[in-house]
Amino acid sequence: MTAGSTEPFEFAPAKINLTLRILRKRPDGYHDLESLVVFADIGDALRLVPGPSLGLDVDGPTGIQAGPADNNLVLKATRALQSQMSELRAGHFHLTKSTPVAAGLGGGSSDAAAALRLVARLNNLPPQDHRMVIAARASGADVPVCLDPQPRIMRGIGDVLSAPFQLPALHAVLVNPGVPVPTGAVFGALAAARSGATPFAEDDAASRCVEAGKPSFSTLIGALESSSNDLEAPALSLFPAVGETLASLRTIASCRFARMSGSGGTCFGLFEAADDARDAAARLAREHPGWWVCATILGSSFRDARATRGPGIQSEVS
Numbered sequence: 001m002t003a004g005s006t007e008p009f010e011f012a013p014a015k016i017n018l019t020l021r022i023l024r025k026r027p028d029g030y031h032d033l034e035s036l037v038v039f040a041d042i043g044d045a046l047r048l049v050p051g052p053s054l055g056l057d058v059d060g061p062t063g064i065q066a067g068p069a070d071n072n073l074v075l076k077a078t079r080a081l082q083s084q085m086s087e088l089r090a091g092h093f094h095l096t097k098s099t100p101v102a103a104g105l106g107g108g109s110s111d112a113a114a115a116l117r118l119v120a121r122l123n124n125l126p127p128q129d130h131r132m133v134i135a136a137r138a139s140g141a142d143v144p145v146c147l148d149p150q151p152r153i154m155r156g157i158g159d160v161l162s163a164p165f166q167l168p169a170l171h172a173v174l175v176n177p178g179v180p181v182p183t184g185a186v187f188g189a190l191a192a193a194r195s196g197a198t199p200f201a202e203d204d205a206a207s208r209c210v211e212a213g214k215p216s217f218s219t220l221i222g223a224l225e226s227s228s229n230d231l232e233a234p235a236l237s238l239f240p241a242v243g244e245t246l247a248s249l250r251t252i253a254s255c256r257f258a259r260m261s262g263s264g265g266t267c268f269g270l271f272e273a274a275d276d277a278r279d280a281a282a283r284l285a286r287e288h289p290g291w292w293v294c295a296t297i298l299g300s301s302f303r304d305a306r307a308t309r310g311p312g313i314q315s316e317v318s
Helices: 073-082 107-122 130-139 143-147 183-194 205-211 217-225 232-238 240-250 274-287
Strands: 009-017 021-025 031-051 055-059 090-096 152-156 170-176 255-260 267-271 292-298
Touching: 009 107, 009 143, 009 170, 021 183, 031 107, 031 170, 031 205, 073 090, 073 107, 073 130, 090 107, 107 130, 107 143, 130 143, 152 205, 170 240, 170 274, 183 232, 205 217, 217 255, 232 240, 232 255, 240 255, 240 267, 240 274, 267 274, 274 292
Parallel strands: 055 090
Antiparallel strands: 009 031, 021 031, 031 090, 031 152, 031 292, 170 267, 170 292, 255 267
């Protein structure tokens, strides 16, 4: 496909967990959670060529990390919607990957949600069609929140979503050290650490902060400091490179807050000014040429993201 391609297009923004509380384990083996989720103005790009055969090809800076196309969530989500609508029109997808894989950015889930939005438009389905939600839930825990990517609190196993929240623009730097962090291994380390532990409080300061109304930048930072990502400590115990990434962000004087996103290993730093974020990203890319480093903005609706935006200041992915 050429740069001037006119096929239907969707931007699949990277998802960031500003907080992540892992609560009780359910009888079905999943965990209830609570997470304040925002989206970045960087991500992947998905196009659809309508046709009789369902297919997918993948390219882009991190396309090789995405694995076999047949296992991609783009196809899984489309098939989940097709199972409910025998006459559903689809076709061949072309995915350009710009975000790291297995990196705590919800890339595959966001790609799947973008596929559902593309197919919905092709078939004149309203975005709130219940079959879209069913297909999203069948595709993965993070896919429902990615269907309409706006700041929200995600609860349950990812299937209980708050209404969107208004947040201040969060100038950020995303950093990934190039080490895949398998979610299963991190949850295993969490379970081992919690074995026999005293039950913990489920109240989350960041959730209370955004539910009370649009917070200022400083108020939100304070709430984040009183919250957690419960997967950060177990991820650091297994993958020291994640700890190095966090330490590098925290040495930057203008970085107001840093944390790991999701199950890792991407970490984010928050800055009050866009220039500070860009300068920090440039510095980290110089100091760590094997890391994926990107300056971005978090918190706005994905509709505000510039779909043609490049990947920002980025070193070569190792």
